Every structure is written in C-alpha cells, then in structure tokens.
Amino acid sequence: MTANTNKAFSVSEASGRSKAIAGALVILYALVTMIPLAWIFLTGFKSPPDSIAYPPKVVFTPSLEGYVNLFTTRSRQTPEYLESLGPPRTWYDKLVRERNMVITGPSRYKDRYVNSLVIGFGSTFLAVFLGTLAAYGFSRFKVPLKDDLLFFILSTRMMPPIAVAIPIYLMYRQLGLSDTWLGMILLYTAVNVSLAVWLLKGFVDEIPREYEEAAVIDGYSRFQAFIKVVLPQMRAGIAATAIFCLIFAWNEYAFALLLTSGTAQTAPPFIPQIIGEGGLDWPAVAAGTTLFLVPIVFFTVLLRNQLLRGITFGAVRK
Amino acid sequence: MTARDRTSLAQKAARATPEPVARRIRGLSDRALAWLFISPTIILLLAINIFPLIWTIYLSFTNYHANRPNMNVRWIGLRNYQRILGSEDIWGYLQVTAHFVFWTMVLQLLLGFGLALLINRNFRGSSFWTTVILIPMMLSPAVVGTFWTYLYQPQTGIFSYIVNAFYDFGPLDMIGSVKLAPWAIVIVDTWMWTPYILLLSLAGLRSIPDYLYEAAEIDRANAWQKFWHITFPRVLPFLMLAVLFRGIENFKMFDMVAELTSGGPGSTTELVSITLKRAAFESWKTGYASAFAVILFVTVFGLGNIYVKALNRVKR
Numbered sequence: 001m002t003a004n005t006n007k008a009f010s011v012s013e014a015s016g017r018s019k020a021i022a023g024a025l026v027i028l029y030a031l032v033t034m035i036p037l038a039w040i041f042l043t044g045f046k047s048p049p050d051s052i053a054y055p056p057k058v059v060f061t062p063s064l065e066g067y068v069n070l071f072t073t074r075s076r077q078t079p080e081y082l083e084s085l086g087p088p089r090t091w092y093d094k095l096v097r098e099r100n101m102v103i104t105g106p107s108r109y110k111d112r113y114v115n116s117l118v119i120g121f122g123s124t125f126l127a128v129f130l131g132t133l134a135a136y137g138f139s140r141f142k143v144p145l146k147d148d149l150l151f152f153i154l155s156t157r158m159m160p161p162i163a164v165a166i167p168i169y170l171m172y173r174q175l176g177l178s179d180t181w182l183g184m185i186l187l188y189t190a191v192n193v194s195l196a197v198w199l200l201k202g203f204v205d206e207i208p209r210e211y212e213e214a215a216v217i218d219g220y221s222r223f224q225a226f227i228k229v230v231l232p233q234m235r236a237g238i239a240a241t242a243i244f245c246l247i248f249a250w251n252e253y254a255f256a257l258l259l260t261s262g263t264a265q266t267a268p269p270f271i272p273q274i275i276g277e278g279g280l281d282w283p284a285v286a287a288g289t290t291l292f293l294v295p296i297v298f299f300t301v302l303l304r305n306q307l308l309r310g311i312t313f314g315a316v317r318k
Numbered sequence: 319m320t321a322r323d324r325t326s327l328a329q330k331a332a333r334a335t336p337e338p339v340a341r342r343i344r345g346l347s348d349r350a351l352a353w354l355f356i357s358p359t360i361i362l363l364l365a366i367n368i369f370p371l372i373w374t375i376y377l378s379f380t381n382y383h384a385n386r387p388n389m390n391v392r393w394i395g396l397r398n399y400q401r402i403l404g405s406e407d408i409w410g411y412l413q414v415t416a417h418f419v420f421w422t423m424v425l426q427l428l429l430g431f432g433l434a435l436l437i438n439r440n441f442r443g444s445s446f447w448t449t450v451i452l453i454p455m456m457l458s459p460a461v462v463g464t465f466w467t468y469l470y471q472p473q474t475g476i477f478s479y480i481v482n483a484f485y486d487f488g489p490l491d492m493i494g495s496v497k498l499a500p501w502a503i504v505i506v507d508t509w510m511w512t513p514y515i516l517l518l519s520l521a522g523l524r525s526i527p528d529y530l531y532e533a534a535e536i537d538r539a540n541a542w543q544k545f546w547h548i549t550f551p552r553v554l555p556f557l558m559l560a561v562l563f564r565g566i567e568n569f570k571m572f573d574m575v576a577e578l579t580s581g582g583p584g585s586t587t588e589l590v591s592i593t594l595k596r597a598a599f600e601s602w603k604t605g606y607a608s609a610f611a612v613i614l615f616v617t618v619f620g621l622g623n624i625y626v627k628a629l630n631r632v633k634r
Contacts, residue, residue: 023441029433030450033509037453039476040465052474130359137355141348149360156367158618160570162594163611166604167370167377170384190366193359222351253460253573254591258599268460272577282468289465293457300456304449308517311455315559316521 037293043286051282065099066283068092070109070274070291074101109288112270116292118181119266120249123188127245128238130189131196136226138197139204140212150201153194154313161254169259179260187255192245195313199244202314203237204230240306243299250296267292371615378609385602398609407585408593408610415589417500418575419568422507423561429508430515431557435549437516438523448520455513463577466506467493470578493579499586503575507568515560522556523549558629565625566618590614 043051047063074096082102088094096103134153138146168187169178177183207230215225253268260266271288274281303310309317346354378398382391402408433451437444454462469477472491481490492502526548534544572591575581581588581596594614598607 019439019441022436022439023443023447026433026436026441026444026447026451029429030447033451033454033512035476035480036466036469036509039469043468052471054474056474056476056479130362133355134359137352141352141355143352143356149356153359153363155619156363158566158622159367159371159615160572160591160594160611160618162572162591162598163374163615164367164370166384166598166608166611167373168366169599170373170604171370186362187366190362193362197359221346222348223346247456251456251458251460253458253576254595257460257576258595268458268573271461272464280468285464285468289461292461296456296458297453300453301449304445304452307452307456308521311514311517312559312563316518316556 040286041290043282044290046283048281048283065095066287068095069281069284070287071107072096072103073105073107075104076101108270109274112265112267113291115181115264116250116266119184119188119264120246122181122185123192123249124242124245126185126189127192127196128242130193131200131241132234132238134197135200135204136230139201140209153197157191157194165255165258172259179262179264181264184256184260184264184266187259188249188252192248195248196241196245198313199241199309200234200237202309202317203234207233240303240310243303244310247296247299374608374611377605378612380605382605383602384604394605398606399613401606402610402613410585411588411590411593414500414585414587415569418503418507418571418589419565421504422511422568423565425504425508426512426515426564427557427561429512431519431553433512433516434519434523437520451516452513454510457510459510459574460577462506462510463574466578470502494583496583496586499579499583503578503587506574506578510574511564514564515557518556518560519553522553526552555629555633558632562622562625562629566622569618
C-alpha cells in the first residue's frame with residue numbers, strides 16, 4: 001500500500017492494518033481494566049484461606065463459603081460442643097461446621113440491601129416526578145430569571161457532600177429524620193433533582209412544540225397537552241434519567257455513612273464492615289460487592305447510548 | 319406508540335384526576351402552570367440545599383460543637399477562618415488534594431483521549447469493547463475503594479503480583495507506604511474515571527465534520543498537521559468540559575479514598591474532604607468545620623467560574 005492511498009483512506013475510514021492495531025490496543029485495555037472486577041467476582045467463590053494465598057490463586061476449588069458468611073453471623077465453638085449437636089441439617093450448616101463454627105443468625109446484609117432498594121427507588125421516583133414537571137416548565141414557559149434558576153439548580157451539585165452533611169445532620173436531628181428512610185429519600189431526591197431537571201429539559205427540548213400546539217388547537221388545555229402529548233414522547237428520556245438517579249442513590253456513600261447508622265443504613269457503608277475472624281473476610285466482602293455491583297453493570301450496558309448525556313448533565317449529546 | 323395508546327392513556331389520566339381538581343388545573347394560565355411545575359423543585363432545593371448552606375455560613379462564625387447541644391454557642395467572628403488559613407496542616411492537605419487532582423487529570427486525559435483516537439477508527443467490535451471499558455465509571459466509589467484494598471494487599475494482592483511479573487520490585491505496599499499511597503489513590507481513580515474522558519473525547523471526535531479533513535487533504539497537510547490544526551482544537555472544548563466536571567468531583571473526593579486509605583499513612587492521602595469529615599464528625603468542631611466547608615465551597619465555585627470563562631474563550 002503506497003503512502004498516497006493510505007492518506008486517502010484516513011479521510012473517512014482508517015486502513016485495515018491501523019484498524020487492527022487500534023482494535024488490539026483497545027481490547028488489551030478493556031481486558032486489563034476488567035481484571036479487578038473479574039478478580040473480585042472469583043474471590044467471592046474462594047474459601048477464606050484461598051483468598052489470602054500466596055501467590056494469588058487463579059485456579060481453586062470453588063466454594064460458597066463467602067456467600068454463606070455474607071448472609072449469616074456465626075460463632076466459634078469447641079469440637080465437643082459441635083459433636084453434641086448431631087449431624088448438620090443443611091449444606092450451609094455443614095460448610096460452617098467445617099470451620100468449627102455454628103450459624104447464630106442472619107447477617108444484616110439483606111436489610112442493608114433492602115434499604116438501598118427502598119431509598120434508591122423512592123428518591124428516584126420523587127426526583128424524576130419533580131424533575132419532569134420542572135423540566136417541562138423550563139423548556140416551554142417564559143420563566144423569569146430562567147438561566148439563573150437553572151444555574152442555581154446545577155450549583156447545588158458543586159458543594160462537597162460533607163459540607164452539606166454538617167447542617168443536614170443538625171437539621172435531621174432536630175426533625176427526627178436521622179437514620180430514617182424518609183430522611184434519606186428526601187436528601188437523595190434533592191441531590192438527584194438537579195440531574196433530573198437538566199437531563200429531562202434536554203429531552204423535552206427535543207420534542208417539537210408543534211405537537212402540543214396541534215393538541216391545543218384540538219381543544220386540549222396546556223396541562224392536558226402535557227399529559228397526553230408530551231409525557232408519552234418523553235418515556236425513553238424519563239427511563240434513562242430514572243436509571244441515572246437510581247445509580248447515584250445506589251452508589252452514594254458519604255451521606256449514608258454520616259446520617260444513617262442502624263435502621264436506614266444502605267449497603268455501601270456496610271460492605272466494608274463485613275468482618276470475619278481475624279480481619280476482613282475477603283470472600284464475604286467480595287460476595288457482597290458482587291451482588292451489589294451486578295445490577296449496575298446490567299444498567300450500564302442497558303444505558304450505554306445515553307451515558308454521555310447522563311454524565312455531563314445533558315451538556316453533551318450525541 | 320400508536321394514537322390509540324395515547325388516547326387511552328389520556329382517558330386514564332382524566333379518570334384518575336378528580337373532576338373539580340381537573341377543571342381547576344385545566345383552566346390554569348400558562349404562567350400559573352409554569353410556577354406550579356417549577357416551584358416544588360425550587361422549594362425542595364431551598365429546604366435541603368440553600369437553608370443548610372446559610373446555616374453553615376452562620377455556624378462558621380461560632381464555636382458550636384454538635385456533640386454538646388446544651389453548650390453556650392458564642393459568636394467568635396472570623397476566628398475559625400483565621401485558624402484554618404493560618405494552619406500549616408491545612409495547606410498540606412490542600413497540596414495532597416492538588417497532587418491527586420493534577421495527576422488524575424493528566425493520566426486520564428492521556429489515556430482517555432488516546433483510547434478515543436483508537437476507538438474512533440471504528441474497528442469491528444469497537445462499540446462492544448467501549449461498553450466494557452465504561453463499566454468502572456458507573457460503580458460505587460466507596461465499594462471500589464473497599465475492594466481495591468484487597469487488590470492492593472502487599473503479599474497476597476493481585477496488583478503487586480502482576481506488577482512484579484513485569485519487574486521485580488518485591489511486595490508493593492501500596493496503601494501502607496508513604497511513598498506509594500498517594501499514587502495508589504491516583505491509580506484507582508484513573509482506573510475508574512478514564513472512561514469519562516474517553517466518552518467526552520469520542521463525542522468531540524465524532525463532532526468533527528469530514529470535509530475539514532478533505533480540505534486539509536487538498537492542502538497536502540500531513541497526519542500531524544491534521545491532528546494539530548483540526549482534531550485537537552475541535553476536541554479541546556470537550557476535554558476542558560470533562561476536566562471541569564472531573565476536576566470538581568476530585569477536589570471534593572471523599573468516598574473512594576475514605577475506604578481505600580482513609581487519609582493514611584500519616585496524612586499522605588488526606589484529601590480536604592477527609593479532613594473536613596474528621597473535623598466535623600470525629601472531633602465535632604462544627605463551627606470550625608463549617609468555616610472550612612465554606613472555604614472549600616468558595617474555592618470550588620471560584621475556580622469553576624474562572625475555568626468556565628476560559629472554556630468559553632476556547633469555544634469561540
């Protein structure tokens with residue numbers, strides 16, 4: 001291939017060989033970047049000794065001990081006591097007995113996971129509901145100081161979360177909202193609503209006004225036109241926005257750490273606390289991490305074409 | 319969606335709304351409707367963002383301690399601010415933060431932009447592999463910090479093992495060593511957020527119209543000239559936007575580092591947010607911490623504004 005044809009190709013389409021090299025490098029990066037996640041996934045199926053073996057074990061006998069430990073609390077017992085209990089009744093009883101322990105009850109992981117779900121979905125619903133209304137208002141009506149208000153909504157995201165947490169902590173203590181679902185839902189709603197307004201406004205802007213105008217001519221009021229014409233067209237945008245809000249609430253850590261301790265604690269501050277005998281129980285931590293991250297990986301794949309919009313608050317669209 | 323779906327949805331909505339309310343809403347003027355739609359969001363933000371901010375500003379002039387609710391709160395003027403700005407430790411923490419922000423941005427720009435140039439060649443399977451690369455960005459930073467402590471274990475961790483496969487450094491104590499810890503947090507952040515720069519760079523590259531390259535071709539520009547005079551200036555605003563968003567986030571960084579190193583060893587990875595958390599929720603110096611929070615907020619806001627001005631100049 002001469003230099004000339006090479007150049008001609010580069011105008012719109014890269015040459016075959018340069019494509020192959022580019023592809024190889026990108027795939028190499030992707031594989032390297034997946035090592036940590038693959039490693040955590042594998043560690044969830046290791047036994048505790050295998051998880052701290054040197055050199056690190058790539059081939060190992062899979063075990064569900066991590067998952068059993070994640071969902072149970074256990075106590076160490078003497079062999080005589082274990083002998084007196086009779087044969088283990090279930091496979092997980094058996095697994096735990098092999099480590100000279102008995103299951104004493106369920107762990108709090110499930111509760112934390114449920115808290116994450118409730119707070120995540122609750123705040124997402126509220127943020128998207130408020131955001132849809134506000135986005136429509138900003139997109140379609142003449143609002144005084146519109147740009148200032150929109151900037152104000154965005155600027156609430158610039159504050160360091162810890163800085164916000166100080167007064168919220170005091171306020172919630174006064175109002176009795178500390179460590180409650182409602183308190184966390186309201187807080188996450190406030191954080192997410194700025195994202196929701198900015199993203200959804202972009203989606204509303206893309207819907208031609210002519211549709212509503214036609215509906216108004218047909219005798220609909222403005223509100224009816226919003227419900228019947230605009231909302232159905234916003235469906236995809238609302239779904240994408242909702243997933244972004246959900247991911248934020250799901251991943252949030254600073255507020256959860258400082259404002260919840262028991263009843264309303266979500267999974268992110270809890271996962272590091274999964275402690276086993278003699279330090280962190282890595283297979284259990286890995287199991288908890290895996291179960292926590294799987295939904296996000298799924299949503300990332302689902303959202304891949306909207307990610308750009310979501311991470312830039314709608315500032316950049318494809 | 320078909321027209322029939324639309325009417326049935328409308329009927330459902332109409333039935334769901336009680337008649338008098340429905341009539342009242344239907345009769346609203348555009349102006350009233352606009353406020354009805356916008357005000358709930360504004361009220362929520364006022365209650366949960368602005369009111370607390372004002373309270374923080376007030377507290378920053380007092381000696382309040384949140385763990386002593388019965389204590390006599392005194393107005394002490396600017397003394398908190400004086401103590402913070404006069405403290406050498408704080409400047410140290412700001413330096414640690416600057417090191418973190420600077421190196422994460424440099425590494426992520428190089429890697430992200432480089433990857434974007436490669437992906438933009440549209441090899442087969444590029445969209446699949448792009449999606450794979452994007453995954454770390456969406457994960458919970460605190461959980462990422464937690465599991466990297468495992469990967470970073472000096473003896474048994476996979477990180478040290480892989481690095482030693484290339485060059486025999488011996489066990490790398492990424493979290494425990496004063497020298498390595500500042501880089502440990504940079505590496506994890508780069509792993510996590512390079513996709514962000516990648517995604518914005520790709521958007522920039524795809525916004526460049528082909529005719530520019532065709533024109534350059536006619537002028538016999540070489541590959542380097544095309545890159546320097548067309549590709550780079552066109553992508554630059556996107557890169558700057560990415561640096562704005564990520565720079566602010568990393569200046570505020572708390573969760574990932576709190577779980578990974580919690581500021582240690584010593585205070586070699588003590589970012590300003592971690593100091594702030596210590597002051598506010600461990601030593602309970604609420605007034606002092608509030609003053610620090612205000613200083614940080616003003617810094618973010620000020621730097622952000624200067625930066626946006628520069629960004630607008632580049633765009634023009």
